Structures are given as C-alpha cells and as structure tokens.
Amino acid sequence: MKYLDEFRDPKIARKLLDEITAAITKPWVIMEVCGGQTHAIIRNGIDQLLPQEIELVHGPGCPVCVTPLEMIDKALDIASRPNVIFTSFGDMLRVPGSKKDLFVVKSEGGDVRMVYSPLDAVKIARKNPDKQVVFFAVGFETTAPLTAMAVWQAHQQNIDNFSMLVSHVLVPPAMEALLGSPDNRVQAFLAAGHVCTVMGWEEYVPIAQKHKVPIVVTGFEPVDILEGILMAVRQLEDGRAEVENQYARVVKREGNRPAIEVIRKVFQVTDRKWRGIGEFPRSGFALRSEFEKYDAEKRFALGDISVEEPPECISGLILQGLKKPYECGEFGRRCTPQTPLGATMVSSEGACAAYFAYHRQKDDSVEKN
Amino acid sequence: MGKTIKPEDLKCPLPITGHDTIQLSHGSGGRMSNELISKLFVWAFDNPALRKQDDQAVVEVNGLKLSFTTDSFVVDPIFFPGGDIGDLAVNGTVNDICMNGATPLYLSAGFIIEEGFPLKDLQAIVISMKRAASEAGVQIVTGDTKVVNKGKGDKIFINTAGIGLIEHGYDISSSNLKAGDAIILSGTIADHGIAVMSKRENLSFETPITSDTASLNRLVAEIVRVGGVHAMRDPTRGGVAATLNEFAMASHVGIRIHEDRIPVKPAVAGACEILGLDPLYVANEGKLVAVVSPDKAEAVLAAMKKHSLGVDAVIIGEVVSGQSGMVSMTTRIGGQRIVDMPVGEQLPRIC
Numbered sequence: 001m002k003y004l005d006e007f008r009d010p011k012i013a014r015k016l017l018d019e020i021t022a023a024i025t026k027p028w029v030i031m032e033v034c035g036g037q038t039h040a041i042i043r044n045g046i047d048q049l050l051p052q053e054i055e056l057v058h059g060p061g062c063p064v065c066v067t068p069l070e071m072i073d074k075a076l077d078i079a080s081r082p083n084v085i086f087t088s089f090g091d092m093l094r095v096p097g098s099k100k101d102l103f104v105v106k107s108e109g110g111d112v113r114m115v116y117s118p119l120d121a122v123k124i125a126r127k128n129p130d131k132q133v134v135f136f137a138v139g140f141e142t143t144a145p146l147t148a149m150a151v152w153q154a155h156q157q158n159i160d161n162f163s164m165l166v167s168h169v170l171v172p173p174a175m176e177a178l179l180g181s182p183d184n185r186v187q188a189f190l191a192a193g194h195v196c197t198v199m200g201w202e203e204y205v206p207i208a209q210k211h212k213v214p215i216v217v218t219g220f221e222p223v224d225i226l227e228g229i230l231m232a233v234r235q236l237e238d239g240r241a242e243v244e245n246q247y248a249r250v251v252k253r254e255g256n257r258p259a260i261e262v263i264r265k266v267f268q269v270t271d272r273k274w275r276g277i278g279e280f281p282r283s284g285f286a287l288r289s290e291f292e293k294y295d296a297e298k299r300f301a302l303g304d305i306s307v308e309e310p311p312e313c314i315s316g317l318i319l320q321g322l323k324k325p326y327e328c329g330e331f332g333r334r335c336t337p338q339t340p341l342g343a344t345m346v347s348s349e350g351a352c353a354a355y356f357a358y359h360r361q362k363d364d365s366v367e368k369n
Numbered sequence: 370m371g372k373t374i375k376p377e378d379l380k381c382p383l384p385i386t387g388h389d390t391i392q393l394s395h396g397s398g399g400r401m402s403n404e405l406i407s408k409l410f411v412w413a414f415d416n417p418a419l420r421k422q423d424d425q426a427v428v429e430v431n432g433l434k435l436s437f438t439t440d441s442f443v444v445d446p447i448f449f450p451g452g453d454i455g456d457l458a459v460n461g462t463v464n465d466i467c468m469n470g471a472t473p474l475y476l477s478a479g480f481i482i483e484e485g486f487p488l489k490d491l492q493a494i495v496i497s498m499k500r501a502a503s504e505a506g507v508q509i510v511t512g513d514t515k516v517v518n519k520g521k522g523d524k525i526f527i528n529t530a531g532i533g534l535i536e537h538g539y540d541i542s543s544s545n546l547k548a549g550d551a552i553i554l555s556g557t558i559a560d561h562g563i564a565v566m567s568k569r570e571n572l573s574f575e576t577p578i579t580s581d582t583a584s585l586n587r588l589v590a591e592i593v594r595v596g597g598v599h600a601m602r603d604p605t606r607g608g609v610a611a612t613l614n615e616f617a618m619a620s621h622v623g624i625r626i627h628e629d630r631i632p633v634k635p636a637v638a639g640a641c642e643i644l645g646l647d648p649l650y651v652a653n654e655g656k657l658v659a660v661v662s663p664d665k666a667e668a669v670l671a672a673m674k675k676h677s678l679g680v681d682a683v684i685i686g687e688v689v690s691g692q693s694g695m696v697s698m699t700t701r702i703g704g705q706r707i708v709d710m711p712v713g714e715q716l717p718r719i720c
C-alpha cells in the first residue's frame with residue numbers, strides 16, 4: 001500500500017501538528033461529520049496529539065447509528081418470516097432492535113446473509129426464485145449508487161422476488177439542521193470525503209455562506225484528517241468561511257456524474273427520521289413511485305411498530321456534538337459493545353464504540369472488563 | 370460411588386449475559402467465546418488443568434508430562450488458497466499441542482461428513498492431512514467417521530485431538546508474563562483469515578493472498594532451545610489482538626505494542642482496507658506470539674529468523690507493569706490507543 005503509507009507518515013503528521021499549533025490563537029470547536037473519521041481520530045490517537053485549543057466533536061455521520069429503531073424492528077420482522085432471504089451489510093447484523101438483532105434471528109432459523117454489495121442480493125434473488133430476497137439499504141450518499149443500481153438491475157432483468165428496506169440518509173441537510181439549532185457549538189466542519197466522492201461539494205457552498213462556517217472536505221487517513229484540521233483552523237483564524245477540498249485526490253467539485261444519475265433515476269429525496277436526533281426535512285432517499293414494487297415496506301404488511309429507546313442513552317446528544325461518550329452514565333457499565341444500549345455503541349464506527357475500544361483511559365473510573 | 374449431583378447444584382452461578390441462544394459470536398474466539406467458556410464449561414468441568422485456560426492442558430501420567438488438546442474445524446470454503454480443511458485440522462492441533470514447548474506425537478481424527486459429499490474431495494482432504502502430519506512429524510493413530518443426513522451438516526467437519534511430550538523444565542503458560550518481557554511475533558499477520566474470506570466472497574486481488582497454514586512445532590523447538598520463553602500462543606480466531614488480551618488478563622499485566630512494527634503483507638493490508646477489517650483481529654494459522662524474558666529476546670529472535678517460518682519475526686512490543694489486563698498500542702503517528710478484546714466476529718463495514 002505505497003499509496004496509503006504517505007497518508008500515514010509520522011513525519012508529515014508531526015509537521016502538520018506543528019503547523020496547527022503555530023496557526024492557532026484561540027479555542028475552536030470542529031466537528032468531523034463522519035463516523036469513519038471519528039474512528040480514525042480515536043484509533044490513531046489524533047485527539048491527544050492536537051493542541052488543547054481544538055475540541056473535536058463527533059457528528060451524526062454513522063449510518064448505522066442514525067438508522068431508527070423502528071426501521072431495525074421492521075428488518076427483524078421481515079427477516080424472521082419463512083421464505084425470506086434477508087441480506088445486509090455486515091455491520092447491521094449486530095444492531096439491536098427493541099428485542100433482538102439480526103444475528104439472533106439467524107440463530108432462530110431465519111435466513112440472514114451478509115453481503116458485500118447489494119448487487120449480490122440481486123444475484124441471490126435470481127438464484128432463488130421461490131424466495132423473497134430483501135436487502136437492507138442503509139447508508140449515506142456513499143452506498144446509494146450501489147443500492148440504486150441493484151434496484152435498476154432487478155427492474156431490467158424482471159426480477160420480481162427482490163425488494164429493499166430503504167433507510168438512506170443525506171449528510172448536508174443534517175449539517176444544516178445542527179447549525180440551525182440554538183444549542184449549536186460547531187464552528188467548522190470536516191465534511192465526509194466518501195460522501196463527496198459521489199455527490200461532489202457544490203451543495204456545501206450555500207451552507208458555508210449562510211451559516212458562516214468553514215467546511216473542509218476531508219479524507220480518512222491520519223494525514224488527511226490533520227491537514228483538514230489545519231485548513232479549518234486557518235479559515236477560522238482568518239475569519240473566512242469557505243468550502244475547501246483537502247481530499248482532492250479523490251473528490252471532484254461535481255462529484256461522480258454516472259453515480260448521481262443512477263441515484264436520481266431510482267430515488268427521490270424525502271423527509272427522514274434520524275435515530276436519537278429527530279426528523280429532518282429532505283434528508284433521505286426513498287424509492288421513486290415507478291419502483292414502488294421493490295419497496296419491502298409495501299411488499300410485506302408490517303403492521304404498526306412502536307418502539308421505545310432506553311431513556312438513559314444520550315446518543316442523540318453525542319451525534320449532535322453536544323456530549324462525549326464518557327459523559328454518559330452507562331458508558332462501559334451497562335453499555336458495552338457486547339451489550340449495547342444505543343446504536344452509537346453497537347456500530348463499530350459509532351462514537352461510543354470507538355471510545356470504548358480505543359480510549360477507555362479517558363474515564364479512569366471505567367474498568368476494563 | 371461418587372456423590373449424587375442434584376439439579377439445584379447445577380444452577381450456573383454466573384449468568385451468561387445478553388443471549389438466550391447460542392450466537393455465531395460465541396464461537397469467534399472473542400469476548401463472547403471467552404464468557405461462554407469460563408462461565409459454563411470451566412465452571413462445570415472445573416479442575417486445575419482446565420482452569421489455566423491455555424489452548425492445551427498439561428497432564429501427568431506416571432511421571433511423564435503430556436500436552437493434550439483438541440480442536441474442531443468447520444471452515445467454509447473447505448478448499449482455499451494455500452490450504453484446505455485437512456492440513457488446517459492437522460496443523461491447528463499440532464500448533465496447540467506445542468505452544469507450551471511440547472513435542473507433538475500422536476493425533477486422532479474424527480470426521481462428520483454430510484451425505485452426498487464427493488469422495489474425491491474427501492480423498493484430497495485426507496491426502497493433505499497425511500502430508501501435513503508427515504511434515505510435522507506426527508502420526509494419526511486413531512479416528513472416527515460419522516455420516517449425517519443431507520442438510521444436517523455443512524459438507525464436512527473434522528475434529529482432531531493430540532498429545533505431545535513435554536521434556537523441558539520451563540513453565541510456559543499464558544499466566545507467566547513478567548514486566549519487561551519482549552513480545553515477539555513470528556511473521557506477517559491476517560494471511561489466513563483474508564485468504565478464506567476472499568475465496569468465500571469471491572473477491573480477487575492483484576496479488577493472490579494465500580493462507581499461512583503450517584505446523585509450528587519445529588520453530589517452537591528452536592525457541593525452547595534458546596530458553597527464556599514465558600508464554601506462547603498461535604493467534605488463530607480473534608487474531609493477535611485476542612491473544613495479547615488473553616495474555617494480559619491471565620497474567621494481570623499490561624502489554625504495549627507498536628503499530629509501525631507489526632508486519633502485514635501489502636496485499637493483505639489492502640484487502641483489510643477494502644473490507645474495513647483490522648488485521649490485528651484477523652485469524653492466522655501459521656504464526657505464533659512468543660513472550661520472552663528481555664535478556665533472551667534477541668537470541669530467540671535470531672533463532673526464529675533462521676527458521677523458514679520465522680524469517681519475518683519481529684519484536685512488536687513489551688510487557689509493562691500497571692494497566693493490568695490492558696493491551697495498548699502506540700500508533701504510527703505517535704498517539705496511544707487501547708487494543709481491545711474483540712467482541713465477536715469482525716464485520717465488514719458499510720462505508
């Protein structure tokens with residue numbers, strides 16, 4: 001991995017840290033939007049290396065964390081039915097619904113399969129014409145082109161036993177909502193590089209202008225993140241609020257046109273509920289009416305599903321950058337990756353799981369068990 | 370007559386948390402497997418040899434010290450780049466026997482075969498077991514065959530058990546780590562897990578990734594000859610991360626490792642990147658971690674490097690006092706983090 005080593009080089013990292021320290025004159029709060037970045041920050045110990053003036057807060061960008069509990073319960077309901085093959089990306093399998101998770105459904109005899117691509121789910125549907133094959137379409141703009149492609153393929157090939165439980169969410173509306181909140185503390189954003197790879201960064205320009213926040217499109221390696229922070233700090237110190245692209249080796253201003261096209265063909269923008277935070281207008285994708293027959297929620301009569309979140313879980317506040325995981329009373333006590341109470345603990349990219357796995361010493365009272 | 374056991378005596382004193390049924394994660398070598406073993410099996414079968422929870426038990430018969438172990442192999446696919454379920458079943462048990470410095474001698478082989486399984490595949494597996502046994506210098510002296518109805522088993526499962534002779538005077542066990550000890554890894558990590566996963570998921574990479582399955586007993590003999598070894602283990606399920614955590618917990622010490630010293634083949638690192646997996650948690654089948662007293666560390670390392678299975682051996686860290694039970698890592702860019710015990714199987718991420 002020659003190409004990657006460069007972005008993990010300790011010498012370049014050190015130099016960027018020195019430049020950040022030299023550039024900074026006062027405290028700033030910067031939010032990394034994406035769970036992948038949170039994970040990289042904690043995993044590499046970047047937060048401990050930064051000057052004290054910088055407070056990094058973790059954003060809502062973990063698709064597993066923000067998938068509403070009732071959606072997971074719907075998935076469990078469908079997956080438990082006979083004659084259904086339920087497919088999903090790996091990290092959704094362990095997310096608990098109100099009572100169990102997909103692994104438990106599998107242990108009870110449900111046909112639950114992990115796939116690396118939704119296109120594999122279409123293949124499974126083709127091979128099993130007597131079964132209903134369902135794919136759990138979770139994720140941000142990053143995974144949307146592939147899920148859209150799967151629906152498109154099923155449509156082209158007249159595969160009728162395939163459907164999707166769609167819970168796609170979109171990042172820019174969530175950023176807008178956070179900035180509009182009276183509690184907002186975020187002064188600059190590191191925008192999620194992967195999302196911008198697909199969608200480009202044009203849509204961030206009005207957000208940066210309206211709310212006067214610097215937004216730096218940032219990659220996922222340590223050097224990417226440090227460089228993104230440096231660019232954000234420089235803007236903050238200069239009083240600028242622009243969209244800059246740290247991840248130019250991958251992200252183009254206009255994004256990936258063919259990917260955007262297939263998304264537009266299959267999905268339309270819709271209001272969506274984010275777990276722990278609430279409903280944001282126009283913050284998700286849903287299937288267009290011409291593809292309705294691939295909508296698993298319509299295909300399976302699911303009845304009413306009402307759910308209750310554990311009241312002690314503060315993951316909503318964590319996802320908005322208002323609290324840190326170790327400020328939760330259950331962190332490392334009742335709530336661990338093995339017995340998660342909230343989704344920020346169950347998803348390996350959730351902030352609680354990242355702190356638990358890599359950083360427990362932040363809270364000395366937490367014993368390793 | 371022994372004492373009659375009443376049902377109320379069998380009530381499990383420590384509840385197993387979280388699940389009423391067995392999950393895949395209970396077999397993954399991580400935290401859930403650990404809990405199942407200590408709270409159910411060790412509690413029920415309790416005895417001093419088992420309580421040590423090493424991968425093999427040390428038992429004495431007429432003054433002879435024997436290393437005794439068993440392992441079952443349920444890999445899917447059964448043929449993968451670099452090996453198959455047959456050599457895995459031999460090498461895995463040979464490796465478990467010898468991780469306390471024993472010389473492996475005899476194995477048993479039990480086969481559970483699903484009706485309809487191709488005979489030519491069984492032949493291929495048996496020939497590969499024969500080859501692995503002769504390379505390791507062990508004999509398969511007894512066995513058993515069961516055939517189950519179609520659909521009642523997944524192609525073929527193999528159980529191997531084995532015994533070996535302990536002739537050295539050291540006490541090599543996961544509970545023997547001392548502050549200052551060096552942690553030596555015998556070579557690149559994650560090769561086996563990624564080879565199997567890429568075959569299973571039909572992922573192809575530019576450089577083919579092959580399993581590292583191999584018997585480590587001759588490498589172990591070199592290490593034991595130099596001396597100073599406190600603990601050894603082959604980091605299979607749960608990877609190097611699980612092994613180090615087990616060491617740290619069993620010995621009540623801390624372990625610090627250094628990210629920049631951990632050898633990972635570029636193709637394997639790339640595959641882990643794509644799948645969102647951490648190589649520290651991925652299974653190996655031909656690697657060992659040795660914990661060696663500081664005065665012998667360089668000599669052990671030199672001896673390992675002379676052996677074909679240890680050419681890439683490297684000191685990846687040290688045992689530290691304080692931080693009991695905790696494994697930490699200095700990251701490539703100089704930060705610190707914990708290397709936690711895996712909870713269950715690692716799952717590829719969404720984005």
Ligand code: SF4
Nearest residue numbers: 313314328335342352
């Ligand atoms: S530690 Fe657990 S209970 Fe607390 S906020 Fe995180 S997920 Fe919720």
